[in-house]
Amino acid sequence: MKEALILICFNTIFYILFFIFSFLGIPLLSLFGAFQYIFISHRNAMKKFRRAISWYGLVIVKILPYPFVMVRYEDLDKTKIGGPFIFACNHRSASDPFLMACLPYEFVQVVNIWPFKLPVLGFMAKWAGYLSVREMPFESFSKKAAVLLNDGVSIVAFPEGTRSADGSLGQFHGSIFRVALQTGYPVVPVCITGNEKIPARGTLLLRPGTIKIHKLSPITYDEFRGFTPYKLKNMVRQLIADEIEVMEGKGNA
């Protein structure tokens, strides 16, 4: 009973703050973005706008649910090579796109059709140049992704395409890996665990817990040159699966 009450209080407070912050924060961010255009170049304005979106995400995932939800981000990159990168991440929860704010890079996300239809967030995603992969043929997607990467903007994708119903790692779609093969930019596997119920699929109820995010070392073009897209996507999938096992205490560190 006590636990249920705490859960209700936590969720009520979180969602009230979420809506207040979103409906105040997003218009302010948009004004901030528009204001930048007067003084700085389009490229710099976009850079600041995307960074502002990451700040918004960080507040949503790190501050508002604290201390019920804790986020632990670890960069396990041993190479320390420079970006931009193509990030490929597993997908278990609706909180995943928000958690990407922990990545300290300028990036856009590859999204499905529905996030663009969200009232305020969709507008912000469109403006930031997020890529709606199912609303364009692969050639257009590839061209737009290449322009962004050449401009120094990383791309975050969830190659499973949809949230896993049972927590298992689904099969990967190859579009983003074809972009990697065409452009030669490094692919970085990112693994998230602990947010299966923050919130669970089909509900908005947030359960308390600790979310772990591990960013692995980049796989450089020299390592995957000559691969088929199928081989590359399965290689990345296997790296993510292995790391998830370690994170969940089922594998060897």
Add this chain to the structure above:
Amino acid sequence: MTEQEIIKLTNQVFVDSFEIEKELLKEEMNIFQDLGLDSLDIVDLVVALQEKFGVKIRNDERIKGIRTLGDIYKFIISLKAEVASAAPNSRK
């Protein structure tokens, strides 16, 4: 071309195009869920099968119903049979 030869060549396409190990290629395997092919991989697969068997399958409606490796074997076998039966007629 015998059915066994068609199965062997089809498996070879999967090995060459996707680097899938031969041991994984079983008739009952779902090409999407078990082998992990996506829509773009299917385009590559169709092109590779066309080249390997010298047939046109890109606009064949039957490929939409293909789910398993066994479905592909059956499809190619029936396609080769159609080509073989049409060949004498075309000579007339």
